[in-house]
Structures are given as structure tokens and as C-alpha cells.
Amino acid sequence: MSDNGLIHIVDDDRAVREGLGFLLGSLGLETETHSSALAFLDALDATATVGCILADVRMPGMSGLELLDELAQRQCPLPVIMITGHGDVPMAVKAMRAGAMDFFEKPVQGMALIERIKEALELSRSRSHEAFERAEIATRIESLTAREAEVARAVVKGLQNKQIAHDLGISQKTVEIHRHNAMEKLGARSAADLVRLVMAAGWDS
Structure with missing residues (x-):
């Protein structure tokens, strides 16, 4: 074809x-x-x-x-x-x-x-x-560690690093590291970009 x-x-x-x-x-x-x-x-x-x-x-x-x-x-x-x-x-x-x-x-x-x-x-x-974009983003999401996924979900919900650290019982510095790693793996340049990518993939936040 x-x-x-x-x-x-x-x-x-x-x-x-x-x-x-x-x-x-x-x-x-x-x-x-x-x-x-x-x-x-x-x-x-x-x-x-x-x-x-x-x-x-x-x-x-x-x-x-x-x-x-x-x-x-x-x-x-x-x-x-x-x-x-x-x-x-x-x-x-x-x-x-x-x-x-x-x-x-x-x-x-x-x-x-x-x-x-x-x-x-x-x-x-x-x-x-x-459909191709959703599949590609889904593959990137699957590459996240469990903690990176938790932090990414919290970012998508609009939570700040300090609140995420409190909710997950980890240091703010650790949140920043996981957030950076998650955004790098997903190819997101900003929190707004992360939200767009997640919505495009249909990822339930």
C-alpha cells in the first residue's frame, strides 16, 4: 500500500x-x-x-x-x-x-x-x-522507574516539588532528581510539555 x-x-x-x-x-x-x-x-x-x-x-x-x-x-x-x-x-x-x-x-x-x-x-x-505518537509516548512511559512514574504523575496533577516530597516521604532533592530523569526519558522540556505528552498518550494521572 x-x-x-x-x-x-x-x-x-x-x-x-x-x-x-x-x-x-x-x-x-x-x-x-x-x-x-x-x-x-x-x-x-x-x-x-x-x-x-x-x-x-x-x-x-x-x-x-x-x-x-x-x-x-x-x-x-x-x-x-x-x-x-x-x-x-x-x-x-x-x-x-x-x-x-x-x-x-x-x-x-x-x-x-x-x-x-x-x-x-x-x-x-x-x-x-x-496513534503513532501515543504508542511512542507509551513506550517512553514504560521506561520510567516506579518512583519516576509517581513523581511524573504528581507533576501532571500540578503539585510542586515540596508537596510531592511530603506526599511520597522523600527529600525534595530526590524529587528533583526523579523529576529530571522522568522528563528526560519522556522528552518533556517543561511541566506543561509533560502534561501534553501524558494527555496524548492517554496516561491516567
Whole structure:
């Protein structure tokens, strides 16, 4: 898969799959087609981080809405755009509430869909970057000693070195050493930077 991301086209209608594949391919976008939701799930690479999904709502077996639910359970980060030939307002609302990024009726207006796909790919790249950052910071956090982690948590809570020393029953000088070591390991230049890093990692302070 290229760095630009992979667009998954999930539709039981072969003509639709081929038509969308040709349209997007002509713009230099990489696509992969799937004849059913189950076929797509079987082929889905759990490590894929950049891309998006175009899925028909009404398909034999697992429907597009059921696919949305399954993707949510798997915590799939790829944005989903729903397409249907039998759209109505309640269905669109249900799809959006289930996590769809947008909803298009067939025949799809090519330029409008392309613009939305580009936005979906940009969103996917942003999510991928954030996930990478969280994983990197989590690895740094795991490198902290138990005492360094205690001091870092206290700093994130806004406590001063004197209060941290009192709460942990250690000297203020020892707190300063652990604080320095923790910030160095985490790559934090200041207490504010430490808070930002911790929040980005989702570390419970």
C-alpha cells in the first residue's frame, strides 16, 4: 500500500465496484474491491492505518450498517463513507450515528465523492499520526522507574516539588532528581510539555 492510503470499495454490485475503481484509479488513488462485507473483513489488514472504506448499505449477508457496527467493535480507525441506491433520511441518520463519515446516494456525484474521499484520507493520516505518537509516548512511559512514574504523575496533577516530597516521604532533592530523569526519558522540556505528552498518550494521572 502506498503512503497515500488504500480505498476499500465494498459493494455486491460488480459494475459499481469496477466503475468506482476506474474513477479513483484514474486519479492516481489506490483501490481494492470487495464483493461483500464479510469478504472485506476477511481481507482487512489489522495493521492498516491509512485509508478509507466506501461501503454499500444494502448487501446480501452482512449489511453496510452491520459492517459499521463490526468495524466499531474492532476499533478500526479507517473512516467509512456509505453509498446506497435506496437511501432515505432515517437510514442516513442511522449510518451517521453508527460512525459513518458521510452518506451518498447512487448515482453518486463523482466530484463530491472524490472530495469527501480526500478528506477521509487526510483524517486517516491524522489518526495514524496520533496513534503513532501515543504508542511512542507509551513506550517512553514504560521506561520510567516506579518512583519516576509517581513523581511524573504528581507533576501532571500540578503539585510542586515540596508537596510531592511530603506526599511520597522523600527529600525534595530526590524529587528533583526523579523529576529530571522522568522528563528526560519522556522528552518533556517543561511541566506543561509533560502534561501534553501524558494527555496524548492517554496516561491516567
